[in-house]
Amino acid sequence: MTGTQVEPEHTEAPQPPARRxxxxxxxxxxxxxxxxxxxxxxxxxxxxxHTWWRVMxxxxxxxxxxxxxxxxxxxxxxxxLSPMATLVLIALTLFGALPVYRRVAKExxxxxxxxxxxxxxxxxxxxxxxxxxxxGFAATDFMITITLSAADASAHVVENPFAPHWMHNANVxxxxxxxxxxxxxxxxxxxxxxxxxxVLVAVFLGFNLVVLATAVWHVATDPVVVGDWWSALTTxxxxxxxxxxxxxxxxxxLALGMSGFETGVAVMPQVRGGTTDTYENPAGRVRDTRxxxxxxxxxxxxxxxxxxxxxxLLIPEEEFRKGGEANGRALAYLAHTYLGExxxxxxxxxxxxxxWFAGASALAGLxxxxxxxxxxxxxxxEWARAVRPLVLLFMAIAVTVTILFNADVDxxxxxxxxxxxxLMLSASFAATIAARHRGHRxxxxxxxxxxxxxxxxxxxxxxxxxxxxxxxxxxIIGILLSSFASRVHxxxxxxxxxxxxxxxxxxxxxxxxxxxxxxxxxxxPDERDEAEYREKEYTQREExxxxxxxxxxxxxxxxxxxxxxxxxxxxxxxxxHGAHVLRVEGPVVPNTIAAVLMELRNRTDRVPHVxxxxxxxHPLGHLLRFLVFGDGEVAPVTREVLxxxxxxxxxxxxxxxx
Numbered sequence: 001m002t003g004t005q006v007e008p009e010h011t012e013a014p015q016p017p018a019r020r021x022x023x024x025x026x027x028x029x030x031x032x033x034x035x036x037x038x039x040x041x042x043x044x045x046x047x048x049x050h051t052w053w054r055v056m057x058x059x060x061x062x063x064x065x066x067x068x069x070x071x072x073x074x075x076x077x078x079x080x081l082s083p084m085a086t087l088v089l090i091a092l093t094l095f096g097a098l099p100v101y102r103r104v105a106k107e108x109x110x111x112x113x114x115x116x117x118x119x120x121x122x123x124x125x126x127x128x129x130x131x132x133x134x135x136g137f138a139a140t141d142f143m144i145t146i147t148l149s150a151a152d153a154s155a156h157v158v159e160n161p162f163a164p165h166w167m168h169n170a171n172v173x174x175x176x177x178x179x180x181x182x183x184x185x186x187x188x189x190x191x192x193x194x195x196x197x198x199v200l201v202a203v204f205l206g207f208n209l210v211v212l213a214t215a216v217w218h219v220a221t222d223p224v225v226v227g228d229w230w231s232a233l234t235t236x237x238x239x240x241x242x243x244x245x246x247x248x249x250x251x252x253x254l255a256l257g258m259s260g261f262e263t264g265v266a267v268m269p270q271v272r273g274g275t276t277d278t279y280e281n282p283a284g285r286v287r288d289t290r291x292x293x294x295x296x297x298x299x300x301x302x303x304x305x306x307x308x309x310x311x312x313l314l315i316p317e318e319e320f321r322k323g324g325e326a327n328g329r330a331l332a333y334l335a336h337t338y339l340g341e342x343x344x345x346x347x348x349x350x351x352x353x354x355x356w357f358a359g360a361s362a363l364a365g366l367x368x369x370x371x372x373x374x375x376x377x378x379x380x381x382e383w384a385r386a387v388r389p390l391v392l393l394f395m396a397i398a399v400t401v402t403i404l405f406n407a408d409v410d411x412x413x414x415x416x417x418x419x420x421x422x423l424m425l426s427a428s429f430a431a432t433i434a435a436r437h438r439g440h441r442x443x444x445x446x447x448x449x450x451x452x453x454x455x456x457x458x459x460x461x462x463x464x465x466x467x468x469x470x471x472x473x474x475x476i477i478g479i480l481l482s483s484f485a486s487r488v489h490x491x492x493x494x495x496x497x498x499x500x501x502x503x504x505x506x507x508x509x510x511x512x513x514x515x516x517x518x519x520x521x522x523x524x525p526d527e528r529d530e531a532e533y534r535e536k537e538y539t540q541r542e543e544x545x546x547x548x549x550x551x552x553x554x555x556x557x558x559x560x561x562x563x564x565x566x567x568x569x570x571x572x573x574x575x576x577h578g579a580h581v582l583r584v585e586g587p588v589v590p591n592t593i594a595a596v597l598m599e600l601r602n603r604t605d606r607v608p609h610v611x612x613x614x615x616x617x618h619p620l621g622h623l624l625r626f627l628v629f630g631d632g633e634v635a636p637v638t639r640e641v642l643x644x645x646x647x648x649x650x651x652x653x654x655x656x657x658x
Contacts, residue, residue, distance in 0.1 A: 049272030050194055052288035056296050057201040058194050058267055058361060062145060063260025063296055064201055065358040067208055067303055068351045069152045069409055070257050071311040072330040075320040076410065077253035080233045084247040086308035089254045090301040092457075096450045097424055098297045101261045103431040103447070105289045109282045111268040111368070114427035121433060125563040125628070128377055132483055134426055136476030138262070138369055140468075141419030143475070144412050145259065145362035146398050150178040151407040153355040155328040156348045161341050175407040176399060182359050183395035186367075187388055193364065194270070196357065204354045207347050208303060211335045215310035218338060225313050252460040255417040257304055262423045263365055264293050307331060314338075328409040366394055378490045378565030379483030401471075414465030418472050421458040428454050487565070491627060492637070494645045495588070496595035498568045501603075505573030508580045509600065512551045518600055518608035519546055520582075522593055522634065525556045530577035537579070543658025544611045554581045555596060555610070557589045562630030569595055588630035590637035597638075597653040598645060609654045610638070 071082075078085040104114050115134050122130050154174035158167055167174065219225055237243045271292065274284020311330040319326040319333065326333040332351060336344030367390055374380035383389040405411045428451040435443035462469045501509065512518055521540050526532055533554065540546060564587035571584045586592030593610065600608045612635035615622065619633065626632030639655040646652040 049285075050270055052271055052292045053295070054194050054198055055267055055270045056264075056292040057197040058270065059260055059264040059292070060201040060296060061197050061354055061357045062263050062361040063300055064205060064303075065149060065351075065354045066256055066259060067204075067307060067331060068156070068355050069148075069328050069330075070254070070304065071307045072320055072326055072328050073256060073410070073413055074254050074308055075311055075315070075317070075326075075330065078247065078250045079317065080229060080236065080312060081243060081247050081250065082312045083305070083308045084243055085251040085254055086257075086304055088247050088251040089257050090305060092251075092453065093258055093297055093301055096428070096453060097258050097261050098293060100424070100428045100431045100447065100450055101265055101293050102290045103434060103443075104265050104427050105268060105293065106286050107430070107434050108265065109268060109286050109289075110279075111266050112372075113262060113265045114423070114430040115369075115373070117430035117434060118426055121430075124561055128379075128563050129480075131373055131377075132379070132479055133476055134422070135369065135373060136479045137419050137422035137426075137472050139366065139419075139475045139479065140415055140472040141259070141262070141423060142362040142366045142369075143394070143397055143401060144416040144419060144471070146179065146182070146359040146394075147175070147401045147405070147407075148409055148412040148416055149355040149358040149362075150175045150182070150398075151402065151405070151412065152328050152409045153178055153352040154407055155409060156332055156352050156355075159325060159329060159332070160345055160348050161336070162345055171407040172402065175402050178356050179359070179395060179398045179402065182356065182363065183391055183398075185360065186363060186391045193360065197361075200350075200354045200357055204350050205299070205303075207335075207350050208307075208331060211331055211339065211347065212303070212306045212310055214338050215314055215334050216306065219310065219313055229313050249460075252421075252457040253413075253417070253464065255421050255457060255461060256413060257300070258424065259416070259420045260296070260300075261293065262420075262427070263361060264289070264296065266365055266368055310334060322410065363391070363394060367391070374483060374486075376565060377483065377563075378487045378493075378495070381486050381489070411467070414461070414468035415471035416468070417461050417465070418458070418468030421454060421461055422472070425451065425454040425458055488627060490565075491588075491591075492641050492644055493591070494595050494598065494641060495566050495591045496569050496586075497566050499571065499595055499599035500569070501571045501582075501599075502573060504575075505571045505582055508553060508573045508575075508582065509603065512553055512580065513604040513606065515551050517606045518604060519550055519552045520555045520597065520600070520608055520610045521552050522610055522612050522638075523554045523556050523581075525558065525583075528576065533577055533579035533581075539613070540611045540658060543613070544656040546611065551580070552611075554579055555593060556581060556583045557592045558583070558585045559587065559589060559630040560585050562587055562628065571596060586630075588626070590626070590632075590634045591641050593634070593638050594641040594645060594653075597642065601651070601653055607651065607653055609656060612638070612655070612657045614657055 074082045074086055104117065108114070108116055115131055115138070118134070119127050119131050121127070151171065154171045157163055157174050158169070158171055233243065237246060268285060268289050271285045271288050273282050273286075273288055277284045307330070311326070311334065314337075315326050315330060315333055318324055320330065321327060329351075332344065332348055335347040339347075367387060370380070370390065371385060375385055401412075428447055432444055432447035432451055435447055509518065521536060523533075523536055536554070537552060540552075541548070546552060567585075567587050569584050569586055569592060571582050574581050574583065582596070584592060584596060586595075597608050597610055614635065615633055617633075622633035624632070626637055635655060635657045642652055642655065
């Protein structure tokens with residue numbers, strides 16, 4: 001029998017479920033953690049950006065969505081004085097927060113925000129600790145945005161007259177379902193966010209415009225409402241001055257109405273800017289971002305003022321309280337009351353959608369913020385560089401917060417306001433320092449006054465609602481503990497982004513390599529005179545048996561900032577008193593030595609040898625010095641770093657200690 005024999009087709013064996021799950025979970029893991037700006041931070045190179053008003057809508061799902069609950073919170077906090085307290089809030093927004101973030105946009109045009117501006121002010125570990133604390137408050141802001149917005153969306157679902165009876169008092173379960181849905185979107189992939197945001201913001205603001213126009217019409221056609229309100233107000237307060245004083249005292253409770261500015265700066269990389277923009281000078285992006293911030297603030301200020309007046313004049317005070325129909329949904333109450341149940345239901349759907357998507361905006365902010373700092377500090381595990389594990393972590397935290405607060409909007413307001421106000425205080429302080437450094441005296445004084453006002457607002461809010469600081473403290477403690485545990489765990493990594501040699505260093509290396517494997521003497525630079533190098537070489541040859549006649553290179557590491565985790569290592573060479581010396585600056589001595597040795601091996605294709613002296617002292621003390629100051633017992637740590645970096649013993653640089 002003849003014919004062509006067909007070879008059986010070989011197929012790859014299916015991966016076990018655990019491996020497939022791990023591959024899916026860590027998909028997109030960056031290989032350059034030291035430079036990783038966050039999965040939603042920097043767009044790809046081919047990304048052309050969007051017009052500023054479209055990006056404003058992405059910010060607006062967080063900022064504008066507060067209309068869903070802000071009027072009710074204002075009425076609870078200030079009562080009949082809600083419009084006046086809202087006026088104070090608007091003044092602080094337009095003449096405080098807006099100028100501050102316009103300055104922040106100029107100083108950090110690539111979305112770094114005020115945290116990066118302040119990071120540069122404090123050196124060493126103080127700067128890292130300060131950033132970690134600010135990240136704790138930022139996490140409070142964004143996480144409570146997710147849970148509070150979802151809780152308010154569930155309130156709109158439950159209070160709708162068409163909602164089935166089994167949904168009544170099911171706020172917690174509905175909130176958890178919304179949060180789960182949000183997490184599912186991010187696990188699948190968060191794309192086309194701006195298009196969705198544009199539609200949601202346009203529809204939501206359009207519906208609110210209809211509701212508020214209707215409310216204004218009812219007030220205008222029934223002037224008795226205004227008279228009754230003013231009469232009640234003058235009965236409670238003796239004079240307009242007294243009203244203003246009380247409004248100033250209670251307005252910190254309305255601070256939720258200023259959320260969204262930090263997000264507005266974080267999304268700057270999405271703004272298209274001008275055609276002549278460069279990375280070093282993105283003037284068009286700064287201009288358009290400032291336009292974005294100003295437009296959003298003006299729109300929101302108008303809606304806040306009119307909504308505060310409308311809800312105060314037209315909704316009975318008892319309806320704002322817990323259990324009332326306007327609690328957490330004041331504008332929805334007006335929509336149902338004056339425009340009918342059908343329109344009210346459509347309004348509820350639009351509100352639920354934008355509140356849910358406000359959580360998406362906040363989660364995107366977290367996914368941008370955390371990888372931007374923690375991996376660079378060595379304070380995040382490897383999986384934190386991938387999106388999906390972070391999403392699962394944040395969703396677990398959101399579920400926990402929702403259960404602890406029982407999906408109560410009012411109960412979460414204090415924590416939300418605390419996070420917002422701390423970020424605004426840090427931004428105003430950063431703007432003050434930036435103006436002072438540039439010699440702008442008037443701007444320095446102005447930003448200083450704004451900083452004082454935000455400081456007063458924060459302190460007042462914390463005193464009246466200490467639960468906000470307690471929740472923020474839990475986030476801060478969690479970030480600090482997990483960050484330092486990760487830093488200790490990752491301390492024995494190679495930790496060099498890149499190693500380069502200057503011309504002199506390359507010449508000295510090639511010259512020494514011609515005589516055989518490189519022999520490196522690790523030297524702690526002191527006087528750097530002829531006696532030091534002669535004595536060091538003599539003792540090392542005697543104690544570690546360096547072959548006679550073989551050339552040696554001295555390697556000297558200078559620690560500049562031991563709080564840094566990674567760095568570019570630039571090795572310079574010099575001939576000094578007859579000694580051939582390689583000098584390098586790094587964040588930590590043993591890891592820097594190990595990185596240089598690995599690069600020397602790659603350059604010469606021969607395994608180098610490094611020679612150390614033992615140091616005196618307690619091992620625990622040396623370990624602490626290594627973790628904090630970057631030195632300690634260098635020899636064994638260098639050997640451990642090399643062991644982890646190169647599992648092949650035949651290829652691993654040799655460590656000798658005498």
